[in-house]
Amino acid sequence: MTQRLLTLCLLLPLCGQAQLTQTLRGRVVDKESKYPLVGATVQVVDASLGNLTDTTGAYRIGNVPVGRRTVRVTLVGYKEVLLNNIIVDAGRETILDVDLEEGVQQLSTLTVRAQRTGEARNDMAVVSARQFSVEEADRYAGSRGEPARMAANFAGVQGADDSRNDIVIRGNSPQGVLWRLEGVSIPNPNHFAIAGTSGGPVSIINNRYLANSDFFTGAFPAEFGNTVAGVFDxxxxxxxxxxxxxxxxxxxxxxxxxxxxxxxxxxxxxxxxxxxxxxxxxxxxxxxxxxxxxxxxxxxxxxxxxxxxxxxxxxxxxxxxxxxxxxxxxxxxxxxxxxxxxxxxxxxxxxxxxxxxxxxxxxxxxxxxxxxxxxxxxxxxxxxxxxxxxxxxxxxxxxxxxxxxxxxxxxxxxxxxxxxxxxxxxxxxxxxxxxxxxxxxxxxxxxxxxxxxxxxxxxxxxxxxxxxxxxxxxxxxxxxxxxxxxxxxxxxxxxxxxxxxxxxxxxxxxxxxxxxxxxxxxxxxxxxxxxxxxxxxxxxxxxxxxxxxxxxxxxxxxxxxxxxxxxxxxxxxxxxxxxxxxxxxxxxxxxxxxxxxxxxxxxxxxxxxxxxxxxxxxxxxxxxxxxxxxxxxxxxxxxxxxxxxxxxxxxxxxxxxxxxxxxxxxxxxxxxxxxxxxxxxxxxxxxxxxxxxxxxxxxxxxxxxxxxxxxxxxxxxxxxxxxxxxxxxxxxxxxxxxxxxxxxxxxxxxxxxxxxxxxxxxxxxxxxxxxxxxxxxxxxxxxxxxxxxxxxxxxxxxxxxxxxxxxxxxxxxxxx
The missing domain is CATH 2.40.170.20 (TonB-dependent receptor, beta-barrel domain)
Known part of the structure; x- marks a missing residue:
């Protein structure tokens, strides 16, 4: 049955030839102040498409071919951002908000690339920090679309056992992991959670309503307290x-x-x-x-x-x-x-x-x-x-x-x-x-x-x-x-x-x-x-x-x-x-x-x-x-x-x-x-x-x-x-x-x-x-x-x- 289903799926693409497209849009803001940036250039590099942001920092690029795309964002006085692997699907618009970091040299167009794949969103973290995306949580084999099981693939992190999604960070107890959502600490976000634990068999959190988030494994910035093991932000x-x-x-x-x-x-x-x-x-x-x-x-x-x-x-x-x-x-x-x-x-x-x-x-x-x-x-x-x-x-x-x-x-x-x-x-x-x-x-x-x-x-x-x-x-x-x-x-x-x-x-x-x-x-x-x-x-x-x-x-x-x-x-x-x-x-x-x-x-x-x-x-x-x-x-x-x-x-x-x-x-x-x-x-x-x-x-x-x-x-x-x-x-x-x-x-x-x-x-x-x-x-x-x-x-x-x-x-x- 599975073999027939996959065969049918492979034949479906041959039924139509027209190129499908979708809209890519979002806002570009200053990374520190979140103030909208006017005139930033947003380019879909591999589709030769682009546009500028308006007075609200918003941009819109239509007719972007479906598939994986590379997006570049530039503005004079700010560090360039290069984002790989942006997925564009026909079934939903791709909304991509971008933070730009101001460059030290104000009058030149800087070419230093910032905020690449995997780099933490939090500027105060210099080590043991990684950004993860919804796409990553869905992509990794065995992760079941959950942030914790996905993080078990990172260096220094391992799962406690197959029946639970607790993670062991650098030998620490999973009890030491802090979960934060929108800046506030939250209880263990898992079904069948036991008091004093941070994991469980099935996550309550659905990665489809998450934005790109950060994961920390040590020496956390000062805003993170009440943890000695790790942080999901x-x-x-x-x-x-x-x-x-x-x-x-x-x-x-x-x-x-x-x-x-x-x-x-x-x-x-x-x-x-x-x-x-x-x-x-x-x-x-x-x-x-x-x-x-x-x-x-x-x-x-x-x-x-x-x-x-x-x-x-x-x-x-x-x-x-x-x-x-x-x-x-x-x-x-x-x-x-x-x-x-x-x-x-x-x-x-x-x-x-x-x-x-x-x-x-x-x-x-x-x-x-x-x-x-x-x-x-x-x-x-x-x-x-x-x-x-x-x-x-x-x-x-x-x-x-x-x-x-x-x-x-x-x-x-x-x-x-x-x-x-x-x-x-x-x-x-x-x-x-x-x-x-x-x-x-x-x-x-x-x-x-x-x-x-x-x-x-x-x-x-x-x-x-x-x-x-x-x-x-x-x-x-x-x-x-x-x-x-x-x-x-x-x-x-x-x-x-x-x-x-x-x-x-x-x-x-x-x-x-x-x-x-x-x-x-x-x-x-x-x-x-x-x-x-x-x-x-x-x-x-x-x-x-x-x-x-x-x-x-x-x-x-x-x-x-x-x-x-x-x-x-x-x-x-x-x-x-x-x-x-x-x-x-x-x-x-x-x-x-x-x-x-x-x-x-x-x-x-x-x-x-x-x-x-x-x-x-x-x-x-x-x-x-x-x-x-x-x-x-x-x-x-x-x-x-x-x-x-x-x-x-x-x-x-x-x-x-x-x-x-x-x-x-x-x-x-x-x-x-x-x-x-x-x-x-x-x-x-x-x-x-x-x-x-x-x-x-x-x-x-x-x-x-x-x-x-x-x-x-x-x-x-x-x-x-x-x-x-x-x-x-x-x-x-x-x-x-x-x-x-x-x-x-x-x-x-x-x-x-x-x-x-x-x-x-x-x-x-x-x-x-x-x-x-x-x-x-x-x-x-x-x-x-x-x-x-x-x-x-x-x-x-x-x-x-x-x-x-x-x-x-x-x-x-x-x-x-």
């Missing part, structure tokens, strides 16, 4: 303000629809709305392995309304945007209805679990170019996330030898009894405001503040078996009972100066104040960076910065037994409420060289010193550096900020940008990530794979009205670390507990995966069809994921869980 695009456009897509990850268009052609106001609903129930019935027999259900949506503001002369003076996104997800993992050998990598094997998560954020963004030198942006937002779960423990019937009975491939259930009931809810009110002022053509000053007001409520009740062989439960115990309000305030200042034509200096200060306790104040965090342009299109850069991060909210309010009390059972106290910030010094050096017009080589080396890491007060191997990449919460004993860690490594990127119908990306990392718990022993972190290698390549075969893209990716990383199992503690807790003294002394086999992506695009008049197949782990390589607690008829309980096998993901999309 996401930007939203506006809907088409001249023409109504629609997108409908059906695929493995859901059925979705998106509409956008003008609210008023006179004022330029626009709207954009999207919605997606999961289809996994259908594909599970087709026998596709999604890691569990349970059927996950989820849905998500987004909208954005944009209202341009103009003065009496019709000159743009900014905009007001109202936007929101959110999603809800539910899964019931019913072990009592599964077969004894069913796969279940998302839950525990001794209970039925009912889990629901919700996430949402809504914001109002005001943007105003105050003058030709000053730009002001403010966002007010409210966000929230919640998780709720109920567990029922399975009592199995056993034979005379005490082994579980199995009948018709299923365990024989004696009874089900409630054992867990919890709900966490976090509401956040956020203000983010900044002023960017261009002091001169050489220097820029940015001032801002990010402030969050948290409202956290939680309850958690649990009961456990009295002994590993008992059928009696302990009384219900409350582990969380919180209703708290506190604030997080982060003022910052950044300064950038092009000291000479070749030397650029950036400096900044950030402060972090968490009102929850007196130990969570970091009054002065310096950031410093410098880059120097060498001959032959080479650049060297260095950066240093101090960074800090609060702990996952729920960990502050966990109640631990008061062992000093004479009462029995001992009362519970919130001993973690006074835990301070995790801190880290970042040191980064890089060498960048352009090899011809469309290829670059980047080498970075780094050292990261972690300190004030929360570890248990009692002597143990526990550390917060190992958390944040699983479907379970943590239950730490009393924590103190005495842990340390260190990460260091070298990274290489060799990238050919998409040109001459193909591209490739090679990234490699050699690194070491270790930590000390309260027992003062240096160990591998859970994420210390020591190496990672990604090889990506794609080839486009263009036809007159269509194109065929074939891409492939090979990934290999070192295996995750674990240790010998503490059998007695595991049976008592009904989950795998590793022996503390030998933690992370053993390593799984290396992880390997080969992905293939094929997509075929057909252009018709005002209509574009896309058929795509993303064949994940096409070779079906078995990679170990973890050890799980799964009592077996023979009395054993340790089970090896494997990552997802071959997973064919497909979609059909139409734009019109």
């Amino acid at each position: 996401l930007k939203l695009r506006n809907g088409n303000n001249e023409r109504h456009e629609k997108t409908i897509q059906f695929g493995f990850l859901g059925t979705e629809a998106m509409v956008e268009g003008p609210l008023s052609r006179k004022t330029g106001a626009s709207y954009m709305v999207s919605y997606r609903y999961a289809n996994l129930g259908l594909f599970s019935k087709l026998g596709l392995d999604i890691g569990t027999q349970a059927i996950p259900a989820y849905q998500d949506g987004f909208f954005r309304l944009n209202f341009p503001l103009k003065d009496r002369a019709g000159v743009s003076v900014g905009s007001i945007s109202l936007w929101a996104l959110g999603g809800t997800s539910t899964v019931d993992i019913l072990i009592s209805q599964q077969k004894a050998d069913d796969r279940n990598i998302f839950g525990q094997n001794d209970r039925d679990q009912y889990f629901t998560s919700r996430m949402g954020v809504a914001g109002l963004t005001y943007i105003r170019p105050v003058s030709r030198q000053t730009f002001w942006k403010t966002t007010l937002a409210v966000s929230g996330n919640a998780q709720a779960a109920k567990d029922n423990y399975l009592f199995l019937r056993k034979d005379k030898n005490g082994n579980p009975l199995v009948q018709d491939s299923r365990f024989v259930i004696d009874s089900l009894r409630p054992t867990l009931d919890y709900q966490f809810t976090e509401i956040r009110y956020t203000l983010s405001t900044l002023v960017n002022h261009k002091l001169s053509a050489r220097s820029t000053l940015k001032l801002g503040i990010n402030a969050d007001l948290f409202q956290f409520t939680a309850y958690d009740s649990v009961r456990t078996l009295e002994t590993a062989t008992s059928t009696l439960f302990t009384p219900w115990r409350s582990r969380w009972a919180a209703n708290e309000t506190f604030a997080l305030v982060q003022p910052y200042v950044s300064y950038r100066n092009r000291l000479t034509d070749n030397l650029t200096l950036t400096a900044g200060l950030n402060a972090l104040i968490l009102t929850l306790n007196a130990n969570s104040v970091s009054p002065l965090e310096p950031r410093l960076g410098m880059s120097y342009d060498l001959p032959n299109r080479q650049k060297i850069s260095v950066a240093i910065g101090l960074h800090s991060q609060m702990q996952p909210t729920y960990t502050y309010f966990y109640k631990t037994p008061d062992f000093a009390s004479s009462q029995y059972p001992s009362p519970l106290v919130e001993e973690n409420r006074t835990v301070g910030l995790t801190k880290s010094w970042h040191y980064v050096a890089s060498y960048n060289r352009l090899l011809g017009r469309n290829m670059r080589l980047l080498v970075e080396t780094y050292y990261q010193q972690l300190f004030n890491v929360p570890v248990e007060r009692a002597r143990s191997s526990f550390s917060m550096v190992n958390t944040g990449a699983a479907f379970s919460r943590i239950f730490p004993g009393p924590l103190v900020n005495t842990g340390t860690g260190r990460n260091y490594g070298v990274e290489l990127t060799l990238e050919k940008f998409f040109s001459n119908t193909y591209y490739f990306l090679v990234t490699g990392s050699l690194f070491d990530a270790r930590y000390q718990g309260s027992d003062d022993v240096w160990r591998n972190t859970d994420f210390n794979g020591t190496y990672a290698l990604n090889l990506l390549v794609a080839k486009e075969i263009p036809f007159r009205r269509s194109s065929l893209n074939i891409g492939a990716k090979f990934t290999t990383t070192g295996g995750r670390w674990y240790g010998p199992v503490n059998e007695a503690a595991s049976r008592q807790n009904q989950e795998i507990v590793f022996a503390s003294a030998t933690r992370n002394s053993l390593q799984f086999a290396p992880y390997r995966r080969f992905d293939v992506k094929i997509d075929y695009k057909i252009n018709r008049k005002r209509l574009t069809h896309t058929i795509a197949f993303d064949l994940v782990n096409v070779l079906g390589i078995q990679n170990l994921l973890s050890l799980s607690y799964a009592p077996q008829p023979d009395g054993t309980f340790v089970k090896q869980e494997y990552q997802l096998g071959f997973l064919p993901i497909f979609y059909y999309r139409v734009n019109f």
Whole structure:
């Protein structure tokens, strides 16, 4: 069936001969002040077309042939911008907004190329930063169109496992990744999100409403606080303000629809709305392995309304945007209805679990170019996330030898009894405001503040078996009972100066104040960076910065037994409420060289010193550096900020940008990530794979009205670390507990995966069809994921869980 479909698609281009065209339009503004630039020249280089910007900075170029185009933007006194690989489709207009950076030499036409593919939009970042586009997120094999999975291809970044899109940056916990949208911090933007994590199985964010955004892996500029690992700085695009456009897509990850268009052609106001609903129930019935027999259900949506503001002369003076996104997800993992050998990598094997998560954020963004030198942006937002779960423990019937009975491939259930009931809810009110002022053509000053007001409520009740062989439960115990309000305030200042034509200096200060306790104040965090342009299109850069991060909210309010009390059972106290910030010094050096017009080589080396890491007060191997990449919460004993860690490594990127119908990306990392718990022993972190290698390549075969893209990716990383199992503690807790003294002394086999992506695009008049197949782990390589607690008829309980096998993901999309 698939072969016939592809054959039919390949024949369709022969049905017509007329060249299809589309409109390319947008605005050109000053990069620092966002003020519209008049008279800039915008050229479609490979189509010999062009136009000038008008008094509002707008331009329009009609009759641009569909396909991949190269766009050049020039203006006297500004650095030239050359943008490769701009996709022009028949089904929707291409709207391309461009920021131009003022040149130091005001009276000459500068030919230095700026803002090429991959260069970060943020001027204050000189190392460990990369811009990514919507097209990239869609192009990479195995990325499933998600920003996080796409970023796992970059040097220094690796995925945690196939079942989740958590990313490990330079050996750090995924918990340390900060997600920002339109300048405000947002909760974990993933379905089935667990408190204290930054990833999940499926992203709520749809890349089709994103504008080009930035991704940071270390030594972040001063405006980014409350993170020690990495930053996604996401930007939203506006809907088409001249023409109504629609997108409908059906695929493995859901059925979705998106509409956008003008609210008023006179004022330029626009709207954009999207919605997606999961289809996994259908594909599970087709026998596709999604890691569990349970059927996950989820849905998500987004909208954005944009209202341009103009003065009496019709000159743009900014905009007001109202936007929101959110999603809800539910899964019931019913072990009592599964077969004894069913796969279940998302839950525990001794209970039925009912889990629901919700996430949402809504914001109002005001943007105003105050003058030709000053730009002001403010966002007010409210966000929230919640998780709720109920567990029922399975009592199995056993034979005379005490082994579980199995009948018709299923365990024989004696009874089900409630054992867990919890709900966490976090509401956040956020203000983010900044002023960017261009002091001169050489220097820029940015001032801002990010402030969050948290409202956290939680309850958690649990009961456990009295002994590993008992059928009696302990009384219900409350582990969380919180209703708290506190604030997080982060003022910052950044300064950038092009000291000479070749030397650029950036400096900044950030402060972090968490009102929850007196130990969570970091009054002065310096950031410093410098880059120097060498001959032959080479650049060297260095950066240093101090960074800090609060702990996952729920960990502050966990109640631990008061062992000093004479009462029995001992009362519970919130001993973690006074835990301070995790801190880290970042040191980064890089060498960048352009090899011809469309290829670059980047080498970075780094050292990261972690300190004030929360570890248990009692002597143990526990550390917060190992958390944040699983479907379970943590239950730490009393924590103190005495842990340390260190990460260091070298990274290489060799990238050919998409040109001459193909591209490739090679990234490699050699690194070491270790930590000390309260027992003062240096160990591998859970994420210390020591190496990672990604090889990506794609080839486009263009036809007159269509194109065929074939891409492939090979990934290999070192295996995750674990240790010998503490059998007695595991049976008592009904989950795998590793022996503390030998933690992370053993390593799984290396992880390997080969992905293939094929997509075929057909252009018709005002209509574009896309058929795509993303064949994940096409070779079906078995990679170990973890050890799980799964009592077996023979009395054993340790089970090896494997990552997802071959997973064919497909979609059909139409734009019109």
